[in-house]
Amino acid sequence: MNNKQIANTLHQLADFLEMKGENTFKVQAYRRAARAVESSRVSLTEIQDQLEQISGIGKGTASIIREIIETGQLAMLEEIRLQLPPELPKLLHLPGLGPKSIYTLYQQLGITNINELKELAEQQKVRSLPGFGPKKEEKILAAIENYSEGPARIYVHQAMFVAESLRVKLSTIDQVEQVELAGSIRRWKETIKDIDFVVATVHPIEVGKQIVSWSEVKQVIGQGETKVSITVDIEGIVMGVDFRLVTPEQFASSLHHFTGSKEHNVRIRQRAKQYGWKVSEYGIEDTKTKQMMTFQDEQALFAKLELPWIPPELREDRGEIEKAEQNQLPTLVQLSDYRGDLHMHTLYSDGANTVREMAEAAKELGYEYIAITDHSRSLKVARGLSIEEVYEQWEEIDKVNQMVEGITILKGAEVDILTDGTLDYPDDLLQGMDIVIASIHSQFRLDEKAMTRRIIRAIEHPLVNIIAHPTGRLLLRRDPYEVNMDELFQAARDTGTILELNANPYRLDLKDTYLQQAKEEYGLKFTINTDAHAIGGLSQIQFGIATARRGWLEKEDVINTYSLSELKQVLRKK
DNA sequence: GCCGTTTTCGGCCCGACTGTTTTCAGTCG
Numbered sequence: 254m255n256n257k258q259i260a261n262t263l264h265q266l267a268d269f270l271e272m273k274g275e276n277t278f279k280v281q282a283y284r285r286a287a288r289a290v291e292s293s294r295v296s297l298t299e300i301q302d303q304l305e306q307i308s309g310i311g312k313g314t315a316s317i318i319r320e321i322i323e324t325g326q327l328a329m330l331e332e333i334r335l336q337l338p339p340e341l342p343k344l345l346h347l348p349g350l351g352p353k354s355i356y357t358l359y360q361q362l363g364i365t366n367i368n369e370l371k372e373l374a375e376q377q378k379v380r381s382l383p384g385f386g387p388k389k390e391e392k393i394l395a396a397i398e399n400y401s402e403g404p405a406r407i408y409v410h411q412a413m414f415v416a417e418s419l420r421v422k423l424s425t426i427d428q429v430e431q432v433e434l435a436g437s438i439r440r441w442k443e444t445i446k447d448i449d450f451v452v453a454t455v456h457p458i459e460v461g462k463q464i465v466s467w468s469e470v471k472q473v474i475g476q477g478e479t480k481v482s483i484t485v486d487i488e489g490i491v492m493g494v495d496f497r498l499v500t501p502e503q504f505a506s507s508l509h510h511f512t513g514s515k516e517h518n519v520r521i522r523q524r525a526k527q528y529g530w531k532v533s534e535y536g537i538e539d540t541k542t543k544q545m546m547t548f549q550d551e552q553a554l555f556a557k558l559e560l561p562w563i564p565p566e567l568r569e570d571r572g573e574i575e576k577a578e579q580n581q582l583p584t585l586v587q588l589s590d591y592r593g594d595l596h597m598h599t600l601y602s603d604g605a606n607t608v609r610e611m612a613e614a615a616k617e618l619g620y621e622y623i624a625i626t627d628h629s630r631s632l633k634v635a636r637g638l639s640i641e642e643v644y645e646q647w648e649e650i651d652k653v654n655q656m657v658e659g660i661t662i663l664k665g666a667e668v669d670i671l672t673d674g675t676l677d678y679p680d681d682l683l684q685g686m687d688i689v690i691a692s693i694h695s696q697f698r699l700d701e702k703a704m705t706r707r708i709i710r711a712i713e714h715p716l717v718n719i720i721a722h723p724t725g726r727l728l729l730r731r732d733p734y735e736v737n738m739d740e741l742f743q744a745a746r747d748t749g750t751i752l753e754l755n756a757n758p759y760r761l762d763l764k765d766t767y768l769q770q771a772k773e774e775y776g777l778k779f780t781i782n783t784d785a786h787a788i789g790g791l792s793q794i795q796f797g798i799a800t801a802r803r804g805w806l807e808k809e810d811v812i813n814t815y816s817l818s819e820l821k822q823v824l825r826k827k
Numbered sequence: 828g829c830c831g832t833t834t835t836c837g838g839c840c841c842g843a844c845t846g847t848t849t850t851c852a853g854t855c856g
Contacts, residue, residue: 278839282828311829349845351854384853388846436856449856477844495856510841515856522840533841 254322256290256297262321262330263287263314268342269333271352272359285309288516290318292571294770298322338365347396349389357382371397405446406729407492410758410796412438412445415487419450419469419494426463428456430501435511440565441799443728443761447493451507457498464496503535505548510534516570517563524558524574566802571769585802590814593622594791596667596690596721596753596782601646602627603635605787608646608662609653614788616660622817624663624688625650629677631669632694638666640682647685661817663687667721672696674710676717683716688824690753692721693734701735708736709744718824719780720745722755722762730759738767742775749826751812754781754804756797757790768804778823780812 267283289309290297297304297318304315321327337359344355344367358364361382362373370393373379380390399405407415416434423432429452433439436449454460461481465473471491475482481496499507510518511534518532525532529540536547537557548554552562560577564585567573576582597611598604606614608625615623627646628637638646643666650662665688669677676683676691683689691711699707711717723741724733745752752771755762763771763779771777781797783790801811808814812823 276828279828281839285829309829313828349854353853384847386847392846447856475844480843482844511856513856515840518856519840526840531841535842 254298254325256293259297259318259321260287260290262327263290263317265342266317266327266330266333268345268352269330269337272337272341272356273333274353274356282309283314286314294774340366343367344370347393347400349392349396354384357384367397367400405492406444407446407490408728408758409438409441409443409445409799410793411490412448412492415485415490415492415494416448416450418487419448419485422467423450423452423464423496426460428454428460430454431504433504433508435497435508436495436513439512440514440568441796441803443758443764443800445492447495449511450494450496451504451511452496452498453501453504454498455500460498461496497534499534502547505550505554506532506536507534509551509554512565512568514569517568517573520570520574521558524560528558564802566799567805569803571766583805583807586798586806586808586811586814587802588795588798590808590811591620591781591794591798592815593620593624593813593817593820594782594785594794595624595663595665595688595719595780595813596626596755597623597785597791598627598635598667599625599646601636601638601642602632603786608649609657610788611785611791612653612657612660612662614791616657618791620660622661622663622820624665624690626665626667626688626690628694629666629668631671631677635694637669637677640678643678643682665690667692668717669694670707670711672699672707674707676711676714680716687821688719689717690719690721691717693725697725697731697734699735701737704734705737705740708741712741712744712748712750715827717750718827719751719753721753721782721784722757722760723752724762724764724767726762726764727759728761733762738770742771742777745771745777746775751778751780751823754779754797754801756781756783756794756800758793758796760784761796761800763804765800765803768801768806772804772806772810777810778812779806779810782813 263283264287267280271280286309289307301319301322304310304318305312317327341355341359344350358370362378364370364373374390374394379385379393380387416438420432423429431453433451435451438445438448452460457478461476464481465476465483469485469487470483471486472484479498484491484493497507497511522532525537531538531540536545538545555562561580561582563573563577594615599606599608599611612623628635630637630639647664650664654662664686666686667690670691670693671677712720726733752763754768781801783793785791812820
């Protein structure tokens with residue numbers, strides 16, 4: 254029984270209780286406990302007697318968790334399952350439908366799943382329920398239609414592309430005084446549902462009218478005095494965009510409010526309450542005098558609450574408030590710290606450019622060094638290099654090092670970790686390289702034990718410097734391998750092996766929470782690389798840096814910020 | 828159900844929008 258499973262059970266319990274009309278604070282309490290379980294760094298099975306010490310878990314939830322651990326289930330939940338249809342919570346996924354409506358649908362019409370809901374809505378049986386009507390019925394049918402296509406999340410690089418083109422359009426509107434991205438995209442989450450803009454203007458209605466008149470607008474979802482909500486289609490990328498229209502005085506507070514995260518905001522409001530203040534998107538109100546304070550910028554807003562400014566990437570309620578209170582926020586790594594990319598491909602394997610073209614493009618970005626790391630021989634689909642070809646490439650790298658000044662090209666390879674954990678090249682070949690990256694490109698579906706052993710064997714290899722994309726996930730497409738991350742981190746620490754944060758926006762692997770954990774608990778170092786397959790791919794480093802910041806990494810945690818001699822020292826340490 | 832340098836009881840974050848109502852509940856972020 255792992256933490257994830259325990260948290261899931263608590264979430265299910267909360268969902269069911271909410272639909273049964275249970276006290277909302279009680280439901281919130283279970284949700285909060287579930288969140289606490291999820292973010293716990295230790296396995297709850299190992300600290301069963303100390304559960305109550307976790308904030309958000311009291312006597313009641315603690316005994317519930319113990320029951321889950323001991324029996325593998327929860328009697329209370331099983332009992333509710335007998336009373337309520339098991340598929341009912343799935344209806345919560347439909348936008349516009351909340352627990353209250355769902356319970357009404359179940360009680361009055363006996364609806365137990367999405368199909369039955371669809372059927373009765375089509376027969377116009379839903380509109381006559383109390384609190385329902387024709388519009389709501391239509392909305393339900395539209396929601397069911399969309400639901401079958403799955404939840405539409407967009408990769409951060411695509412969302413950023415859409416956002417930047419809209420930002421340009423916004424800035425051409427005369428009445429717009431200030432524009433800033435907010436929401437999850439400002440926090441650089443790896444996938445994005447909606448884009449949020451905060452717009453400062455004294456003519457909100459007029460600005461709203463102009464926005465909905467753009468040719469990119471596919472659908473207007475809502476249009477009020479302070480908010481315009483649309484769907485856009487820009488070069489085939491379809492996504493929702495919300496514009497919050499506020500006065501210049503409200504701008505800083507609104508920016509903070511709509512940047513979130515929700516959990517971060519809750520903490521901020523709780524803090525403000527201690528001072529007798531109320532925080533909203535319009536400012537901070539003194540509860541007694543009813544006076545509204547507004548702020549020049551976010552810095553001033555945080556300062557009012559006696560906190561230093563917290564970078565948006567940290568605003569997830571993962572400890573940033575506590576660190577800010579102690580004035581111990583990390584100095585996050587930034588793009589300007591970055592000195593060289595250590596993972597890229599060329600025409601030798603499945604890349605699109607020559608060694609020289611990659612080197613010159615990197616030099617253009619101001620890098621001091623790069624490593625050429627083409628695929629190894631077993632990876633036929635990517636035209637992995639034979640041993641012979643590796644020697645050829647070394648000769649070419651030597652030549653380009655002579656020709657292109659101001660940047661050093663390191664000889665490397667991305668060597669496949671074979672199913673048994675051995676490497677795809679012999680040791681004497683690897684010995685001749687400056688840098689060896691090992692990674693998995695086949696046999697993704699081993700069980701956890703076999704996969705963990707496989708990767709750890711590669712980590713323990715004395716010539717392996719880096720494990721690339723360690724969990725193998727492809728965002729929105731493929732789950733990570735089954736692997737025990739704690740054992741992996743421990744092996745990396747014991748051997749001085751560096752773990753990669755792959756900056757490719759389809760991967761972003763290791764993910765933010767693993768980075769934070771691996772740094773805090775194991776003191777690991779990391780490398781951020783683009784895995785570029787063409788010169789254009791090098792610029793994707795920004796997504797890696799952003800993810801590193803979400804993982805609380807500082808400059809010294811990332812070896813790509815080291816000088817070449819420092820880097821070589823780290824590589825030799827192994 | 829959880830929690831406490833004002834509390835062991837009485838709170839628990841805040842406001843907009845929608846669609847339903849005829850003053851507001853539900854949902855969302």
